[in-house]
Amino acid sequence: MANITFKNNPVTLLGNEVRVGDAAPDFSVLRNDLSPATLSDYQGQVKIISVVPSIDTGVCDAQTRRFNEEASNLDNVKILTISVDLPFAQGRWCAAAGIKNVETLSDHRDLSFGKNYGVAIEELRLLARAVFVVDSSDTVVYAEYVSEATNHPDYEAAVNAAKAAK
Numbered sequence: 001m002a003n004i005t006f007k008n009n010p011v012t013l014l015g016n017e018v019r020v021g022d023a024a025p026d027f028s029v030l031r032n033d034l035s036p037a038t039l040s041d042y043q044g045q046v047k048i049i050s051v052v053p054s055i056d057t058g059v060c061d062a063q064t065r066r067f068n069e070e071a072s073n074l075d076n077v078k079i080l081t082i083s084v085d086l087p088f089a090q091g092r093w094c095a096a097a098g099i100k101n102v103e104t105l106s107d108h109r110d111l112s113f114g115k116n117y118g119v120a121i122e123e124l125r126l127l128a129r130a131v132f133v134v135d136s137s138d139t140v141v142y143a144e145y146v147s148e149a150t151n152h153p154d155y156e157a158a159v160n161a162a163k164a165a166k
Contacts (some may be wrong), residue, residue: 002128002145002147004121004128004145004147004148004149005147006121006126006128006148006149006150008148011124011128011149012121012122012123013119013121013122014111014114014115014118014122015114015115015116015117015118015120016116016118017118017143017145018118018132018140018143019140019143020141020142022139023138023139023140024039024047024132024140025117026038026039026040026116027107027112027113028110028112029105029107029109030105030106030108031087031103031105031106032088032090033087033091034087037105039134039138043136043138044136045076045078045136046074046076046077046134047077047078047079047080047132047133047134048067048077048079048080048131048133048158048159048162049082049131049132049133049134050063050064050067050079050080050082050102050131050158051081051113051117051119051128051129051132052081052083052127052129053084053126053127054083054084054085055081055085055089055090055093055104056085056093059129059150059152060083060129061097062152063081063129063152063153063155064099064102064104065099066155067081067101067155068099068100068102069101070155070159071101071102073159076136077162077163079101079102079103080102080104080105081102081103082104082105082113083104083106083107083126083127084107084108084111084125084126084127085106085108086106086108087104087106087108090105090106091104107127111125113127117130117132118145128145128146129145129146129149129150129151130143130144130145130146130153131143131144131146131158132144133161133165135165135166136166137166141161141164141165142157142158142161142162144157
């Protein structure tokens with residue numbers, strides 16, 4: 001399992017680490033309108049799954065904005081940002097930030113995504129920062145667990161993996 005810190009303090013991640021070549025685990029999260037969303041809802045599309053601790057913090061804000069900008073250069077790629085923020089807060093943040101190309105999803109209800117992808121932080125009930133790229137046949141083609149949750153992910157590597165995915 002990845003060794004992750006949050007503000008330089010070690011944290012415990014729940015679930016199993018997802019690796020390149022794995023079948024992407026299913027999950028059940030909430031859209032901003034409280035309707036459920038699962039992996040199968042994005043079947044046939046390449047997906048960049050951007051995982052953030054909280055949309056209302058500086059690095060998470062910047063990460064979501066960066067992937068929103070990158071989306072215009074990516075064909076048939078769906079960008080999902082998942083956090084444990086309430087769906088209402090995610091919707092408000094997206095409206096205020098003018099985010100149109102990224103879909104925000106909430107894992108607050110039961111940490112389904114967090115546990116299935118090994119990013120649920122036990123001590124904080126937040127998600128560790130990570131990026132996964134899943135191809136159109138739902139195979140993981142890129143996985144990055146950011147070792148310090150307050151650092152940025154490797155945006156370029158994730159975008160390149162999405163461009164190369166089918």
